[in-house]
Amino acid sequence: MRPIHPPSEVTLRGISAGYPRRPVLHRLTAHIPRFATTAIVGPNGSGKSTLLGVLAGLLPVTAGSIERAGDSRPAFVMQRSAVAETLPLTVRETVAMGRWAHRGAWRRLTAHDRAVVDAALDRLGIADLAARQLGRLSGGQRQRALVAQGLAQEAELLLLDEPTTGLDVAARQRISDVLAESAGLGTTVVHVTHDLASARLADHCLLLHDGRLVAQGAPETVLTGATLRRVWGLPDSL
């Protein structure tokens, strides 16, 4: 059974954040439970990626405060579309970049680094693609390589921006399974998703609308039909 008040990995207190002359998040208070999966959901433009950027430490807050249990750098898996397809990297090299934070970019990988990279390739089911060029893979295969790179970082906090968008059912399930397994192994996982089915598999859910937190908690309490219709502006008949 889930504890009623699980310990937080991150506590956001009244944070505001955005871009120059473009405030996006308004006075948001939320918590990210430790060693669990959290899904961030909401309509287009509601501020999901902006919130992920704040959690990654890439965007400063303009008000409020953030408290983190750990102090190591989070791993950040960006949207597949944000990664240049022309990068001349193999899948293994892409995943091995996940070790840079531990090793530095120009140091040789140790046997442990190589074992971590192999394990990440295996967990995403892409060991057979290790020698292939990233840019010559299908979108779903490339997405798995990026998630494997995130895992290879062995970070306490793993942040992913739409890791299952555009994937087929089997690939989506595999990524959802890997994220749940990582949480079970002691990683705090936060992912942005448009896929309500994968959001329902998370332990915790943050629902955003217009840069504000509409609800947080267990997916079954947050993702109710009435709330979804209200936030997405859908008629009651749907």
Ligand SMILES: Nc1ncnc2c1ncn2[C@@H]1O[C@H](COP(=O)(O)OP(=O)(O)OP(=O)(O)O)[C@@H](O)[C@H]1O
């Ligand atoms: N780099 C940027 N500079 C200025 N404004 C931005 C920037 N990135 C996003 N925005 C704006 O911030 C708002 C929130 O964007 P964000 O990407 O956080 O939303 P989202 O919920 O992730 O959307 P989507 O579901 O479409 O990916 C949008 O109005 C967007 O236009």
